[in-house]
Amino acid sequence: MIHIPITKREDAMKLFNLFKKKELEGLDKALAMGLITEEEKLRIAATRAAETLDKFLEKKGRKTVKISKRP
Numbered sequence: 022m023i024h025i026p027i028t029k030r031e032d033a034m035k036l037f038n039l040f041k042k043k044e045l046e047g048l049d050k051a052l053a054m055g056l057i058t059e060e061e062k063l064r065i066a067a068t069r070a071a072e073t074l075d076k077f078l079e080k081k082g083r084k085t086v087k088i089s090k091r092p
Contacts, residue, residue, distance in 0.1 A: 048065060
């Protein structure tokens with residue numbers, strides 16, 4: 022595992038946004054290759070965004086909102 026020292030909130034947000042950008046690029050590539058459909062891409066992105074929001078809210082001590090998984 023790589024350790025990246027982050028001392029400022031701005032640095033953490035830049036790193037977070039970079040990972041999000043790479044994740045979306047990966048979904049776009051999978052869509053272009055025909056591995057997933059547009060609906061699946063949107064569902065995956067929404068699920069990951071909800072998970073990220075829940076983790077953030079848990080750290081802040083707020084109530085989380087669970088999104089039901091699709092069968």
